[in-house]
């Protein structure tokens with residue numbers, strides 16, 4: 001079955017094609033075609049059918065492309081183009097053979113693109129790079145565990161090791177991983193969420209007592225108004241478009257707030273409906289607010305101010321007085337603060353006209369049930385936590401929480417990032433969880449908080465962290481300040497990556513390095529008691545089972561659960577009362593412990609076997625209960641802040657193309673934005689280009705400007721004239737990470753500010769070679 005040695009061509013960035021304007025609609029017939037085609041070519045009909053037809057089905061596996069929920073009424077093709085890409089990328093029968101490691105020194109692999117690395121195929125056996133050598137070499141699983149085990153046991157303090165998690169890890173593996181790490185003696189559990197929705201968790205935790213969405217899937221179809229902020233669902237949560245279409249058909253209006261006119265926000269052609277194939281599809285956004293980068297906080301304050309003004313004009317008729325009186329605190333302070341809102345500052349920050357903000361306020365006032373969704377365009381800013389608190393303020397004023405069709409909805413990214421957090425992957429889990437964990441396994445978990453993702457880089461750089469272990473992900477590829485991150489990783493003694501496929505983090509290593517290959521979610525996980533399933537939680541807290549459906553690509557792969565249990569046996573043994581060997585044989589035993597430790601997961605083994613799984617309790621959503629120190633939802637006062645840009649500079653955001661999953665690059669096109677055969681582009685508005693004296697098609701060097709005066713630069717990027725908001729530019733992540741300073745983080749959540757880097761564009765010193 002396995003196939004080896006694919007020929008993968010690196011792109012030549014000189015060949016980039018720009019095909020004019022952004023598309024104004026997404027996902028009709030081309031969506032279906034693009035969904036099926038790669039799977040059929042790469043996997044053959046049988047493997048493609050066993051994976052794609054099982055995607056998001058009851059006895060199949062959970063799509064690993066995003067955390068969007070499954071509707072109660074699933075269809076056979078309950079997947080999207082990008083889900084199909086993710087599945088194909090994982091379930092490909094192409095594998096990396098033993099000879100690969102002798103042929104390719106690490107120093108060579110490091111020069112390769114993420115695209116080339118990922119296209120080499122699946123990792124199939126553990127490999128080890130000794131200190132001072134430039135090659136990995138195959139080792140046995142036992143040798144691999146001995147190397148990590150000896151290193152961890154030899155450290156002077158457990159806090160000299162750090163244990164990263166990406167968001168694809170199952171609940172079962174995540175629960176055991178955090179148990180192992182805490183039994184070892186540290187809370188150093190940074191995760192991808194630190195770079196992602198940490199700001200949402202932070203702001204919502206403080207204001208409403210829970211860091212998760214306060215809505216269920218069905219609420220979309222019940223809403224009168226849905227405001228989508230800083231999110232590009234057409235590419236990153238394509239199945240959300242179906243929910244939005246249903247909402248529209250039920251009478252909802254939709255507002256999109258974004259510096260870019262993203263195709264998926266404008267019009268949607270549902271491939272499962274006739275009018276989606278031959279008609280013009282559904283117009284989605286009723287209003288598009290082309291906000292400036294980082295201007296959302298001002299926008300939310302301005303709308304709340306208008307709501308309060310409307311109440312003042314007609315007392316007793318606008319606010320939800322009963323809800324505010326019973327469930328909220330802080331109304332008077334908020335009123336007093338917004339009374340002094342500087343409207344001129346709002347217009348500067350947002351780049352919008354006052355009438356546009358008036359229109360949004362009118363829509364909000366007319367709607368009884370409002371949902372606000374958001375993603376990275378909101379969370380990855382310096383003022384992200386305050387911005388999300390302002391979103392909560394606006395919702396609370398009219399009781400848009402804990403009633404059908406209304407609520408706050410951060411849309412999570414990785415398919416199980418929310419579940420991993422529920423299972424204890426967080427460097428600062430609350431005392432109640434730690435107590436329950438200690439009691440269940442008869443040990444005393446460490447009390448000091450651990451370090452997050454940014455702090456991990458700092459401590460690796462400064463020598464405090466000696467061992468880096470990653471459960472999935474691509475840490476140095478995903479974190480900010482690429483050069484600093486590379487140097488920090490190289491300053492460690494040992495780096496260990498538990499991965500499905502090759503990426504940058506396998507090529508930038510500690511002195512010694514290990515790659516431990518693992519099963520993916522598509523694959524049958526056969527253990528002593530039979531085929532195992534795992535469980536995951538989506539963005540609306542629904543927990544359900546995921547069953548692999550295809551044969552693993554290689555016989556020696558271990559599941560994530562098996563890797564953690566075997567490592568734990570070497571390192572912590574019976575210092576905690578845990579049946580590590582038993583867990584590997586039968587995942588029900590893990591779920592029995594989850595049931596005792598994780599609140600909301602009581603009776604886990606039974607509930608997870610129910611049709612569709614179960615939904616975790618959520619105070620604000622279920623009963624308007626707010627687990628804050630006062631027991632009330634908190635309206636908060638936040639000083640208006642926005643991104644200032646010196647003359648001659650632009651604010652640059654980093655975002656995803658349509659052909660990638662985070663650092664995984666499936667291809668070099670970005671269909672909806674009209675880019676082909678390359679990624680090294682920078683999108684700038686025609687007006688800004690004229691002002692800066694630059695032309696479409698010209699090559700520029702992008703210089704980051706930051707207070708530490710470090711020269712961060714991306715060379716030779718092609719300028720694309722594009723209708724983005726004035727003063728705002730855009731480039732792709734992860735390339736743009738070179739420009740994001742490590743210390744540029746959101747206040748409170750420490751999330752890297754990936755959506756607002758001040759840059760100066762200069763004509764390229766050296767133009768790229770034309771082939």
Ligand SMILES: Nc1nc2c(c(=O)[nH]1)N[C@H]1C(S)=C(S)[C@@H](COP(=O)(O)OP(=O)(O)OC[C@H]3O[C@@H](n4cnc5c(=O)[nH]c(N)nc54)[C@H](O)[C@@H]3O)O[C@H]1N2
Pocket residue numbers: 065066067082196229230231232233235236237257258259260262291292293294295296375376377378381412413414653654655656657658660661662755
């Ligand atoms: N196919 C695919 N699916 C994915 C992923 C993927 O890479 N590929 N990644 C997954 C992950 S981990 C995540 S977190 C999500 C990410 O999902 P998104 O958050 O949609 O991802 P980004 O591409 O970062 O898009 C950010 C959007 O916010 C807008 N934006 C940027 N700054 C601002 C701002 O200041 N204000 C406003 N209002 N808008 C702004 C951008 O123009 C862009 O439309 O998707 C998940 N799903």
Ligand SMILES: Nc1nc2c(c(=O)[nH]1)N[C@H]1C(S)=C(S)[C@@H](COP(=O)(O)OP(=O)(O)OC[C@H]3O[C@@H](n4cnc5c(=O)[nH]c(N)nc54)[C@H](O)[C@@H]3O)O[C@H]1N2
Pocket residue numbers: 166167168169192193195196197376380413414471472473474475478479480498499500501502503518519520521560654655656661662663664733734736737740754
């Ligand atoms: N500039 C900038 N930086 C960003 C962002 C941005 O918008 N702009 N977004 C941030 C966000 S939202 C996130 S979530 C992070 C993402 O950060 P990460 O989660 O660390 O990165 P990914 O690219 O998703 O990780 C992909 C790798 O995971 C491994 N993998 C895939 N499936 C599995 C599996 O089932 N098990 C295991 N063990 N490994 C697996 C594969 O080896 C693959 O190469 O990046 C952040 N960085």
Ligand SMILES: [Mo]
Pocket residue numbers: 192195196197412413414
């Ligand atoms: Mo994310």
